[in-house]
Amino acid sequence: DTAVSQTPKYLVTQMGNDKSIKCEQNLGHDTMYWYKQDSKKFLKIMFSYNNKELIINETVPNRFSPKSPDKAHLNLHINSLELGDSAVYFCASRGPLNYGYTFGSGTRLTVV
């Protein structure tokens, strides 16, 4: 199936730990994104990569580090997790025609 897939779907971890979320798309899109959705469902962009190059880096703590080994993958590593990092993290990709994103199904991160 053509899709944007994220792993894991759920992640429960303790404060202070380091964790990674992986994202892969097989749509042939050049641009990938990470968005954070808080408990009020507000979506905020974090990062964007175009063909392995960082192009958007919003005001995000530097504990968050994206990495794109190739244009089909965009991973998110989070160091020293805090309670406020609890949210749903969505990966998305976008084709060249600007016709919106294709989203992954999200990773629900809970920091305890």
Add this chain to the structure above:
Amino acid sequence: GEDVEQSLFLSVREGDSSVINCTYTDSSSTYLYWYKQEPGAGLQLLTYIFSNMDMKQDQRLTVLLNKKDKHLSLRIADTQTGDSAIYFCAESRSGGYQKVTFGTGTKLQVIP
């Protein structure tokens, strides 16, 4: 910066029409989108409209754009219980690597 606002909640009876409204501030917005998010899922692109259009119809969905007032609406005809979800309005500019800015989301509840 860009700002996209929506009312938080809408309740309609099955079979009625639903109208979800959105206002945005960026006069340079070129693409305007409607996304649907069902519980536990990612966002699904429903439809989009270019800023040089006034209206777009796609089966039960009608999008109206008032560019002067920066107002976008989504009308769902013959609303069904399966339409219950959160609907996000979103906008982006054209050119380069433009990010998509999402609204606050409107939760649509369809009463049988």
